[in-house]
Amino acid sequence: MTEENTALAAFNARVAEDHLVGNWIVEPHLASLGDGPKPACAPYLWNWKTVRDHLLQTFTVLPDAEGARRVLTFLNPALPRGTTHTLSSGIQLIGPGEVAPAHNHSMNALRFVIEGSSKLETVVNGIPCPMENYDLILTPSYSLHDHYNGSDGNVSWLDVLDVTLYGRLNQMFFSPHDEPRQAHRNVTLGEGPAWLRPRWGEPQDWSQYRFPWAETYPLLKRLASQGPGSPTNGVMLEYTNPVTGGSLFPTMSCTLQWLHPGQTTRRYRRTTSSIYFAIQGQGTLTVDGKSLSWGQHDTFALPNWVWHTFANTSKSEPTILFGVHDEPAIRALSMYRDQIAEA
Ligand SMILES: [Fe+2]
Incomplete structure (x- = not known):
């Protein structure tokens, strides 16, 4: 090492003690970004039958799921948490008569129904949304939501949330509701039409949550x-x-x-x-x-x-x-x- 390099290395060490870094150390990393960002996670596939078999075993190991719902989250093998570096996803399964208790949170979430029923519902801000096969149900940021399985079989859906992004940005809030289920509102728009909207109440009173x-x-x-x-x-x-x-x-x-x-x-x-x-x-x-x-x-x-x-x-x-x-x-x-x- 030359005398100059020795002096620079000693300087780098000195400033590091004061939580500082010289740009001459960072620049070589920037130069390596010529082809854009490195992928932040790995491509990965979760097999439906494997996940569903594991979920069915929760009826044995977690017989009373109230408050700790039967959800298995997909963990990307290249990340400490999350399904991608911004999104989180998993499968939720609930048995006959079970309730996933009401709560709200800052994160946005959606459900894509896999095994549904006309007697399965998600209630969003008081609006009951039946969950039939491949329906999409939204539970946007801070919406109060709960799920109830009134059918006599197991039901399941895909959950997707932006919770990984919210976690990285340190923006997470969560509030349980004081009752497991919320009351239904008695006036809703149903599924549209989207080009007619009531002129009273708050905009979220008339949001479309079910597709x-x-x-x-x-x-x-x-x-x-x-x-x-x-x-x-x-x-x-x-x-x-x-x-x-x-x-x-x-x-x-x-x-x-x-x-x-x-x-x-x-x-x-x-x-x-x-x-x-x-x-x-x-x-x-x-x-x-x-x-x-x-x-x-x-x-x-x-x-x-x-x-x-x-x-x-x-x-x-x-x-x-x-x-x-x-x-x-x-x-x-x-x-x-x-x-x-x-x-
Ligand atoms: Fe939720």
Whole structure:
């Protein structure tokens, strides 16, 4: 080591004692970012049957689930917590007659119903939302919500929250309600139409919290019959807020994605991360040459800024994915970028 380097090393050590660092140490790291951010988590798939079998065992090991709900959260193997570096997801299962007690929190959440029933409901700010198969139910920031299974079978759904982002930004608040279940309001709009709104009460009194599969699937199917959709995502629809026309949450957007039999998308990458749930069919997500194969009701995580393709591996059946993306948060900060690989 030269005399000059020795003096610099001693200086670096001295300033470090005062919690300071020289820019000459940081700059080489910035230079390594020429190709953008390193992916913040790993691509990973959780098998539906494995998760459901574990959840069924909670009836033995956790017979009284009140207050400690039967939820298994997907932990990304490359992270200390979270399913991606911004999103958290898991499967919740509740037995006949069980209640998931009322509470509210600062984090936004959604439920995508897997095994539903007309007698299963989430109540959001007093509005009862039936949970039938593949319905999407929103429980936005600070909305009071509880779940009740009035059917005689087990029910389950996918939970997705922006809690990992909220945790990183240190913005978490949580309040239990004083009763397990909240009262139903006796006036609601139901499912629309979105272009008529009452002029009394608060805007959240008339929010749409339920997006029924019975209404979303026919449009998806009709558009799919007309062609292959986008080269990077196939036939993709985004759920929108009926009042603003924007994404459902300030932090998360929700999509449905149809891939025709044998369809493969172009290699693509975005600065957003996503969670995908396979509603039906089978396929593969390929990230940097490694493939994850999905079947019905599997869930997988797609990290930010990775080259990826989706492929429907069936020759005869379509595959449909429900996706949740941190895109609105990334766009709000003007950080969104995407790139399509050369053909
Ligand atoms: Fe909650």
